[in-house]
Amino acid sequence: MNDRSEPGPDGIPAATVVIFRNAPDDGPPEILMTIRSRNMVFAGGMAVFPGGRVDPADFDLGQQFAHVMETDEAAHQIAVVRETLEETGLAIGIAGEVDAAIARAARARLLETGTLAPVLEEFGWTLDLAQLTPFARWFPKNERIPRVYDTRFYLADLGTGAVEIEADLSENTHLFWVSAKGALEAAERDEIKVIFPTRRNLERLAQFGSYAEAKAQADAIPVRTITPFMGEKDGEAWLNIGEDLGYPVTGEPLENVARG
Template sequence: MTSESAPHGIPAATIIIFRNDPEGGAPQVLMTVRSRTMVFAGGMAVFPGGRVDPEDFALGEIAASRSGGDITPDEAAHQIAAIRETLEETGLALGLSGDIDASKAAKARAMLEMRNELQPVLDAFGWSLDLDQIVPFARWFPKNENLARVYDTRFYLADLGTGEVDISIDNSENTRLFWTSAKGALEMAEKGEIKLIFPTRRNLERLDLFASFQEARAQAEAIPVKTIVPRIDTTGAQPMLTIMEDAGYPITSELLETVARG
């Protein structure tokens, strides 16, 4: 059985990166438009992230052993994957501590693209993991849907504050990076300017509840992360794709015929 068809799904992680709106409006989040050539969610607007690699699990074991039991190796591996993918896809060095500036981040990104693992980058730049910057937010596992690949994805929150940083696409998986409020992204989708898969749309609706990163973090810490498994409900007049009611999401269903599912 391949990893793509395994019942446990493909482990993946993504970070919802906040920054303050330069004009003083609602907080903004970073989104990326995936290349249309990608098998999963091609052409869709999503948050930066990707699958968890074996090297992430190896580094997760080390991070967990150093945490004194504060985090499991599996959870650490997912957070590390989110950090690695964010640096690779956007050029942002999140979840790391040390002497970090834009120039070093660019060099670290170039090294990561060659080595494809985070540990050599940490060693080369004298950086260390700072997983306290990464806040668990959600976990989505659409195992009941008829998808070509089923990802078991953990979503995290992180904050840039003023957001005075440079970002750039990786020229392989992504074609565009942009900052927008959650409401702005939803409005762009309604106008047909971007396309959203079901989990991204639901997460944007949830993010639109918050006036700041601090509010988002407070809710994330107050509501235990539950594995969200969307289900098809055929009891009504039209089939609906639904999620649980108690995971913090304001909208928990959508007409199946309108759902973009990756």
């Protein structure tokens, strides 16, 4: 049997999530970002959203949702639930009793088992994938790059900001809440570094004054796979995406693109 999480012609399946919370000063909503360890092969040292590759066990668990969605889609959403708990300590996409102490214990159990199913059973949780909204899918195909991720993006909402987060200190070194506009400004000041898909998604997210606005646009625009492509503008090489995908900025000079 082929390992469904291994690279193939369709890339490495991965999933990431944009987690919203209300700003403490009634300003624009904040989103959770993480700084990847510089030791990571992909996007080392970059600011990204929580997430990671989809594991075989996520596909196995996803089969229980075959009556409502494709197993492949369910597996990606389950990967978001698992990776978020592992990387940040937040329990999203979960139905059942959750408080700070329970989330800490569940995270510790997940780090022991490496799979989500036994954690769900032990803590009496069930998956509530309706908490996740598909937002985008990025697959930067490149035959010269051996490790290309086919990444699905989702939205989730915490509402309150009264939550505990803590970086796992293996894949990630720092977690922080910031508005999308604030993250873009930090990138311009070179305080954080972002790769091309992250910058485009931050620009898209900066359009919204609330999670509800972001979800409404995500529900209205069908998710289509985005594969950046080369172009030329004013004699300069540019990296671009399509014009009808919900993104206010669709390209930038290639020399400005951060390499992940």
